[in-house]
Amino acid sequence: xxxxxxxxxxxxxxxxxxxxxxxxxxxxxxxxxxxxxxxxxxxxxxxxxxxxxxxxxxxxxxxxxxxxxxxxxxxxxxxxxxxxxxxxxxxxxxxxxxxxxxxxxxxxxxxxxxxxxxxxxxxxxxxxxxxxxxxxxxxxxxxxxxxxxxxxxxxxxxxxxxxxxxxxxxxxxxxxxxxxxxxxxxxxxxxxxxxxxxxxxxxxxxxxxxxxxxxxxxxxxxxxxxxxxxxxxxxxxxxxxxxxxxxxxxxxxxxxxxxxxxxxxxxxxxxxxxxxxxxxxxxxxxxxxxxxxxxxxxxxxxxxxxxxxxxxxxxxxxxxxxxxxxxxxxxxxxxxxxxxxxxxxxxxxxxxxxxxxxxxxxxxxxxxxxxxxxxxxxxxxxxxxxxxxxxxxxxxxxxxxxxxxxxxxxxxxxxxxxxxxxxxxxxxxxxxxxxxxxxxxxxxxxxxxxxxxxxxxxxxxxxxxxxxxxxxxxxxxxxxxxxxxxxxxxxxxxxxxxxxxxxxxxxxxxxxxxxxxxxxxxxxxxxxxxxxxxxxxxxxxxxxxxxxxxxxxxxxxxxxxxxxxxxxxxxxxxxxxxxxxxxxxxxxxxxxxxxxxxxxxxxxxxxxxxxxxxxxxxxxxxxxxxxxxxxxxxxxxxxxxxxxxxxxxxxxxxxxxxxxxx
Numbered sequence: 001x002x003x004x005x006x007x008x009x010x011x012x013x014x015x016x017x018x019x020x021x022x023x024x025x026x027x028x029x030x031x032x033x034x035x036x037x038x039x040x041x042x043x044x045x046x047x048x049x050x051x052x053x054x055x056x057x058x059x060x061x062x063x064x065x066x067x068x069x070x071x072x073x074x075x076x077x078x079x080x081x082x083x084x085x086x087x088x089x090x091x092x093x094x095x096x097x098x099x100x101x102x103x104x105x106x107x108x109x110x111x112x113x114x115x116x117x118x119x120x121x122x123x124x125x126x127x128x129x130x131x132x133x134x135x136x137x138x139x140x141x142x143x144x145x146x147x148x149x150x151x152x153x154x155x156x157x158x159x160x161x162x163x164x165x166x167x168x169x170x171x172x173x174x175x176x177x178x179x180x181x182x183x184x185x186x187x188x189x190x191x192x193x194x195x196x197x198x199x200x201x202x203x204x205x206x207x208x209x210x211x212x213x214x215x216x217x218x219x220x221x222x223x224x225x226x227x228x229x230x231x232x233x234x235x236x237x238x239x240x241x242x243x244x245x246x247x248x249x250x251x252x253x254x255x256x257x258x259x260x261x262x263x264x265x266x267x268x269x270x271x272x273x274x275x276x277x278x279x280x281x282x283x284x285x286x287x288x289x290x291x292x293x294x295x296x297x298x299x300x301x302x303x304x305x306x307x308x309x310x311x312x313x314x315x316x317x318x319x320x321x322x323x324x325x326x327x328x329x330x331x332x333x334x335x336x337x338x339x340x341x342x343x344x345x346x347x348x349x350x351x352x353x354x355x356x357x358x359x360x361x362x363x364x365x366x367x368x369x370x371x372x373x374x375x376x377x378x379x380x381x382x383x384x385x386x387x388x389x390x391x392x393x394x395x396x397x398x399x400x401x402x403x404x405x406x407x408x409x410x411x412x413x414x415x416x417x418x419x420x421x422x423x424x425x426x427x428x429x430x431x432x433x434x435x436x437x438x439x440x441x442x443x444x445x446x447x448x449x450x451x452x453x454x455x456x457x458x459x460x461x462x463x464x465x466x467x468x469x470x471x472x473x474x475x476x477x478x479x480x481x482x483x484x485x486x487x488x489x490x491x492x493x494x495x496x497x498x499x500x501x502x503x504x505x506x507x508x509x510x511x512x513x514x515x516x517x518x519x520x521x522x523x524x525x526x527x528x529x530x531x532x533x534x535x536x537x538x539x540x541x542x543x544x545x546x547x548x549x550x551x552x553x554x555x556x557x558x559x560x561x562x563x564x565x566x567x568x569x570x571x572x573x574x575x576x577x578x579x580x581x582x583x584x585x586x587x588x589x590x591x592x593x594x595x596x597x598x599x600x601x602x603x604x605x606x607x608x609x610x611x612x613x614x615x616x617x618x619x620x621x622x623x624x625x626x627x628x629x630x631x632x633x634x635x636x637x638x639x640x641x642x643x644x645x646x647x648x649x650x651x652x653x654x655x656x657x658x659x660x661x662x
Contacts, residue, residue: 020369021366021369022366022367022369022370023370025364025366025367025370026265026266026316026320026366026370029266029313029316029317030265030266030267030317030320032313033266033267033313033314033317034051034052034260034266034267035051035052035115035116035117036050036051036091036111036113036115036116036117037049037050037109037111037116037117037118037119037209038051038091038111038116038258038260039094039109039256039258039259040145040258040259040260040261040267041056041145041259041288041289042259042261042270042273042276042288042291042292043072043074043273043276043288043289043291044058044071044072044073044074044273044288045073045074045075045082045096045107045256045273046058046059046060046070046071046072046073046107047059047072047145048109048119048121049145049260050117050119050170051260053144053148053150053164053167053170054144054145054146054148054164055142055144055148055150055162055164055170056142056143056144056145057121057140057141057142057172057207058071058140058141058143059073059107059121059123059138059139059140060138060139060140060141060195061098061100061103061105061123061136061137061138061139062136062137062138062139062185063101063103063135063136063137064135064136064137064183065135066101067186068101069139070098070100070101072288073098074273074274075256075272075273075274075625075643075644076272076273076274076642076643076644079100080098080099080100081098081099081100082096082097082098082099083096083097083099083623083624084096084252084256084624084644085097085106085624086248086252087251087252087255087256088255089251089255089309089310089311091111091116091255091258092110092111092112092116093108093109093110093111094108094109094255094256095107095108095109097126102129102130103125103129103130103133103136103200104125104126104127104129105123105124105125105126105200106122106123106124106126107121107122107123107124108121108122108124109121109122110122117209118208118209118210119208119209120206120207120208120209120210121140121206121207121208122176122204122205122206122207123138123200123204123205123206124203124204124205125200125203125204129200133199133200133201134180134199134200134201136199136200137182137185137197137198137199137200138197138198138200138205139185139195139196139197140160140172140174140195140196140197140205140207141194141195142160142162142172142194142195143194144164145286145289146261146262146286146289146290147286147289148164148165149164149165150162150163150164150165150167151163152193152194153193153194154193154194154195154196155171157182157196158173158174158175158177158196159171159172159173159174159196160172160173160194160195160196170209171209172196172207172208172209173207173208173209173210174196174198174205174206174207175206175207175208176202176203176204176205176206177198177202177205177206178198178199178200178201178202178205179202180199180201182197182198182199185197245617245620245621246613246616246617246652246655246656247309249616249617249620249626249649249652250305250308250309250649250652250653250656251309252624252626252649253302253305253626253644253646253647253648253649254269254302254305254306254309254311254314254646254649256273256644257269257270257271257272257273257302257644257646258314259273259292261278261289261290261292261338263278263290263292263337263338263339264292264321265320265321265324266317266320266321267314267317267318268292268294268299268317268318268321268322269299269302269303269306269314269318269646270292270293270294270295270299271293271295271298271299271302271628271642271645271646271647272628272642272643272644272645272646273644274642274644275293275295275642276291276292276293276337277292277293277335277336277337277338277340278290278291278292278293278337278338278340279338279340290338292337292338293335293336293337294321294322294325294335294336294337295334295335295347296322296332296333296334296335296346296347296348296421297347297348297349297350297421297583298583298645298646298647299318299321299322300319300322300350300351300354301350301354301582301583301586301646301647301650302315302318302646302647303315303316303318303319303322303354303358304354304357304586304650304653305646305647305649305650305653306318307354307357307358307361307362308653308656308657312358312362315358316358316364316367319351319354319355319358319371320370320371322351323351323371323374323375323378324374325341326374326377326378327341327342327343328343329343329381329385329399330377330378330380330381331346331377331378331381331382332346332347332349332351332374332378333345333346334346334347334418334419342407342410342418343399343401343410344398344399344400344401344407344410344411344415344438345397345398345399345410345415345416345418345419346378346381346382346419347418347419347420347421348420348421348446348447348450348583348587349378349379349382349450349451349454350450350454350587351371351375351378351454352375352379352454352457352458352461353453353454353457353590355367355368355371355372355375355457355461356457356460356461359461359464365464365465368461368464368465369465372458372461372462372465372467375454375458375461376458376462376470379451379454379455379458379474382394382451382454383451383477385397385399385438386439386447386451388439388440388441388442388443388502389502390502391443391484391488391502392484393443393444393448393481393484393485393488393489394443394444394447394448394450394451394481395439395440395441395442395443395444395447396416396417396419396420396428396439396440396442396444396447397415397416397419397437397438397439397440398410398411398412398413398414398415398416398418398419398433398438399411399438400435400436400437400438411435411438412433412435413428413431413432413433413440416428416433416438416439416440420444420446420447421583422511422513422562422576423575423576424574424575424576424577425509425511425562425563425576425577426509426511426563426567426568426569426577427499427507427509427511427513427563428440428442429509429569432501441501441502442499442500442501442507443488443489443499443500443501443502444499444513445485445489445497445498445499445500445513445514445516445517446511446513446514446516448481448484448485448489448520449481449485449513449516449517449518449519449520449522449591450516450519450520450587451481452477452478452481452482452485452519452520452522453478453516453519453520453590455474455475455477455478455481456474456475456478456520458470458474459471459472459474459475459478462474478520481520482520482521482522483522485497485517485520485522486517486522486523486524488500489517489522490517490523490527491506491508494506494508494510495527495530495531495534495535496510496514496531496534496535497514497515497517497522497523497527497531498510498514509563509567509569510535510541510563510564510567511562511563511564511584512542512560512562512584512585512587512588513584513587514531514535515531515535515536515587515588515591515592516587516588516591517591518531518591518592518594518595518601519587519590519591519594521594523595525595525597525598528595528598528600528601529598529599529600529601532592532598532600532601532603532604533600535564536560536588536604536608537600537603537604537607539551539552539553539556539565540565540566541564541565541566542559542560542561542564542565543556543557543558543559543560543561543565543632544559544560544604544607544608544611545559545607545611546603546606546607548607548610548611548614549634552634553565554633554634554635555571555632555633555634556570556632557632557633557634558580558611558612558614558615558630558631558632558633558634558636559580559607559608559611559612559615559632560580560584560585560588560608560611560612561578561579561580561632562576562577562578562579562580562581562584562629563576563577563578565578565632573631573632573640575629575641578632579629579630579631579632579640579641580615580629580630580631580632580651581628581629581630581647582612582616582627582629582647582648582649582650582651583647583650585608585612585650585651585654586650586653586654588608589605589608589609589654589657592604592605592608593605593657606658608654609654609655609657609658610655612650612651612652612654612655613651613652613654613655615630615651616630616648616649616651616652617652618636619638619639619648620652622637622638623638623639623643625638625639625643625644625648626643626644626645626646626648626649627639627640627641627642627643627645627648628640628641628642628643628645628647628648629641629648630648630651
């Protein structure tokens, strides 16, 4: 029989009659952020929801001749085409275009009032609707999201009464609409007593929640768009150096992915509106309301981008939700959604670096106090579970856990690959996983370097909190790993740091993670210069060029592919098998910055920042997309992964860091 679980008494000091000050600050921040109208529901940009009431207006665009309706819209959809416009950082304005079945419309949203409790919504045809605008109808349905309770009733052809249980009634009025009589409407999923509708044969359909409706001829949305507050405070000065395009792209990456769900304590920034690990039955009418997923390092990088834009509260709330998704073992999981999470594996530990940067930018000690022990627990887990003997460098793994929730990759080589964040990287081709220990039998230069850097950042955060003993221990760990990387993972014959098997042989599948040894300051100046010249600035390997676009090839044009260009995996390309990724660019940039005193390294850093910026802007200008990953080919005209994934904006953030520093 299984051994009975052991219990330890909880010290009385852990209990208090009131929340700690840092928890009070967290609650206040997340409460003031989660209010007002917005695109809070993850699944569709055709849903506008007011918090905390959960009052929701769903937009339906329907074609009379086909009896088809477009009821959900996301940037990645195949049924429609979405092109995002501006999104104000204060959530007061947003606009996007949708193309569907011969119709193009612009949807503009304006939130106003002390806590954005009122909104105006305008749906306007663009062009001539394939010659027949009267074939299209806009339906605006009222309801309550997330199983909210209340009453909704169409009190006239132009008004909805929406009354959340226990709260005041709100009247939603269609103040601009067609005078053409509506034909009988019988669209699946739309109850006749819960919507107002209009034919799209006039200029626009406009809805408002204002108690005193704004006259239609006074609704000026174009002027509103021109005066968007893209950035605030000190970030505004930085933005002037970057140019409007980069600022708008970075802000779009953040704001169009800002969502809320009752499953989390505060608003957060899922990687995109496509990925969802929160499972509800497909026939559950509320399933779409609950969709979302947190991916560890992906989401943490979103806070880094948001903070650079000056969106402090959004950056904080998102980082809190990611780190507080930690498992009972103390690590931040690979994924988490609605209580489900990976209990066998984590992902790259970038949280301490991001928290340290947030503290240096905004100066809030309470956030450090709130999250330090979560980050320290994550680091301690790496130290106890992911050091591979006999050298005790860091390896990847997938821990042996009996309750992995049906995740078939747990306690397998693939689970360990997932922990890398580089799910199918050629660096991990083969089977060298020890199921007994749950460890990949490979000393990993990237993870060893990141854990060393994690210890270094945590030591600085410990000093902020006057935790001298913790700071000392963490510095010692950083120094220990730095020495081990330097002594054991430099491949002299290749002029690069590389992964190594315990038997002493290198596994020379080289990716940008080799540069992370600079992040740990494990290289000599001479090694750093050789590695940059031999690998980063070489058109046969990572294709970054001082004179870009000269000095590159058509197949390795944008630079920094996820596997070097002479690797056999590169020509056919694939997910982490040659595509270019924003997070790899960011981690490589952090690494190069640490050797700014070496001219070759600085030249490589400047060149990398320039190429990544141009690559990101290329897709932003072409498609208004923020790519999960990018093709390295010169003729690429679309993302190679998810089309709106916030960490793609890291490619443009590097230019910001070139100006203001890391």
